[in-house]
Amino acid sequence: MQRPTRLNATFRLLLVGLLTGALGLLFVQLTSTTPVAAGEHSSEKVNLALRRTAHHLLRAAGDSTSTIAAVEQPTPQTYRLRLDHAFDYDRLPGLLQASFRVHQITDLYDVAVLNCATGALELGYSAIDMADNKSVPCNGRSMQAGCYVLQVTFATATPVSQPTNGWPLLALAGVLVGLLAIAWRQQARIELSQPLPEKRADNPNLIHFGQSCLDVAGQTLVSGTHQHSLTYREAKLLRVLASHANEVLERDQILKQVWEDEGITVGRSVDVFVSRLRKLLHNDPTVRIAAVHGVGYRLEVS
Structure with missing residues (x-):
């Protein structure tokens, strides 16, 4: 393997x-x-800001019942809101700026009041006009009853989310x-x-038992389809058990053959190492190490 x-x-x-x-x-x-860069705006925010502005313009004119038209967006930068009622133009810049501030819209913009019928520009200003408390052009004018289009054009287009x-x-x-x-x-x-290593006359270190093979010199065990590296003592103990397959080996006999070179042997060592070998051999269903009560152990190979 x-x-x-x-x-x-x-x-x-x-x-x-x-x-x-x-x-x-x-x-x-x-x-x-x-991430949304500083100054960018969204269609939803502009829509809400314009509707808020129209609401306050109507309220200032004493109108609390009229319906506010839908906001249109003919281009990515441009928004339009139809106003069918008279309004105070002087209030428009402050209300629109406040609405944009509420909705965190900071882009520069231009405002135009257009005639619905002709599309002609009636009034207008730029947000730059309001900087440093400057007044907007065409102050002091109230728009008479009629149809107007409030048009807001931003310097940058509305970012399109992909x-x-x-x-x-x-x-x-x-x-x-x-x-x-x-x-x-x-x-x-x-x-x-992968086949198990073949036992050859020129390699006496290979011991086959069941579906497993022990390479004594290489301290390697092939159990079923798994290969494991053994310690010196594990390889020595398994060699003794595999060399006497299906035979009962007394505990003292195992201790003498495996641990005699240490001078001092501890009976419990056999149990510990047998437990380790059982775990390594669990992939081979044809092999098991059985304990013979009061005597020792037997490597059973079916």
């Missing part, structure tokens, strides 16, 4: 790395939000998962198909 080759191990690491990277990018794309499209990364992650699963299954088949 051979260990996985370095090529297979590298392939696995590469697949795991690609899968982790793809999933990381997918997570970032799905969970991240594009929907997050994570399907390409999700598909890539799926492909990588599939490749990883195929690689692992292929490697598992290779491991299962």
